[in-house]
Amino acid sequence: MIKYRNVTNVKEFMIVGFPGLPPEYYGIVSFVLLLVFIAIVFGNVFILAVIICERTLHKPTYMIFLNLAMTDLLFGIVTLPKIIARYWWNDMMCSFGVCFAQMYFVHSLGAIHSLILLMMALDRFVAVCFPFKYPVLFTNKNISICCSLCWFLTFIRIMGLVLHALTLPYCDLNTIMQCYCDHNSITKLGCGDDVAYVKMVAFANAMITLLVPLTFIIISYSSIIMAVVKMSASGRDYKFLSTCAPQLFITCLYYMPRCIVYITDNLGIKFSLDARIIITMLYSLIPAAVNPVIYCLKTMEIKKQLTAPL
Incomplete structure (x- = not known):
């Protein structure tokens, strides 16, 4: 049995991106990724x-939208510049510390x-099912506190995940078969007896991060739909369509591709490496680029502000 010392020899990681992509397509891919980056940022x-400057949008629902837009913006900034540089200037190398920092974010x-x-x-659940309690529970102050806790507690929790990955020695392998540094791609390169344990802890964390919120999201929207269906035709709240529909679409855009990947893996259905990377990039970046369009076209109050005369 080989004994590994707790020593890291790797100083840089090499980000491959799409392994099967021919060099003649590098320029096209970098240009497409640049367009996605511009769409996400702008x-x-x-x-x-719009939300910050327009006082009529200083409401709990739009404060949540604001935080969602911040996560989309930061995710694009963290992931895309490096992979664009990889295909534009063939800059494949990423320092050890920078790669772990990217994984963290x-x-x-x-x-x-x-x-x-x-x-x-x-x-939306409280607004539709308990409308009289909504003004008490969902205030700007309460939403600000909840959103701040989401950011603060998550940053602390993920720090533990990154520090756990740092306990592994990285001996010789440094090639990341992905477009950015993530936990799975990095820990695959670790050596020693603890790799399986570190990966298992990370998988359990990922399942909790995805499935616990998803369970409550499904229950919430199911309850909303049932409540609307039970209303009489005259009293039915069709405002549900204008407020819940865009949020439900955004949620499906985020969760469905991830669930498909996990389900197919558990069923033994394997994708090629390139196909898996493409799917990962699609569910990571497309929602961040499309969400602003959904806010503008499907949310009535934002649409009114954008179409209002100066």
């Missing part, structure tokens, strides 16, 4: 500016995003 900055922002989606669902 779209979410625009939403942040990737998983932190993903977990925060999941919690903010849960808050969106609870916001």
Whole structure:
């Protein structure tokens, strides 16, 4: 049996991106990724500016939207510049510390995003099912406290995950088959007897991060739909369609591809490495680019502010 010393020899990681991509397509891919990056930055900055500057939008629902836009914006900033540089200038190397920092923010922002989606669902659940309690429970102050706790507690929790990965020695392998540094890609390169345990802890953490909020989200929206269906036709609250529909679409856009990946893995259905990386990039970045359009086109109050005469 090989004994590994708790010594890390790796000083840099090499980010491959899409392993099967021919070099003649590097320019096209970098340009497409640049367009996605621009869409994420300008779209979410625009939403942040509209919500912050327009006083009529200083409401609990839009404060939740603001926090969601912040996670989308930061995720794009953390992940895309490096992979764009990889295909634009063939800059594949990433220092050990920078790669772990990227991993930390990737998983932190993903977990925060999941919690903010849960808050969106609870916001609509209370508004539709308990409308008289809504003004008491969902105040700007309460939402600010809850959102702050989501950010603060998640950053602390994910720090433990990153420090756990740092306990592994990284001996010789340094090639990351992904477009950015994430926990699974990095710990695959670890050596020693503790790799399996570190990966198991991370998997359990990922399941809690995804499935616990998703369970409450499903219960919340199911309760909303049942409450609306039970109303008489004359008293039915069709405002549900304009307030819940965009939030439900955003939630599906975030969770469904992830669930499909986990379910197919458990059923033994395997994707090629390139296909898996493409799916990961799609469910990581497309929601961040599309969400601002959904806010603008499907949320009546934001649409009114954008179409109002100066």
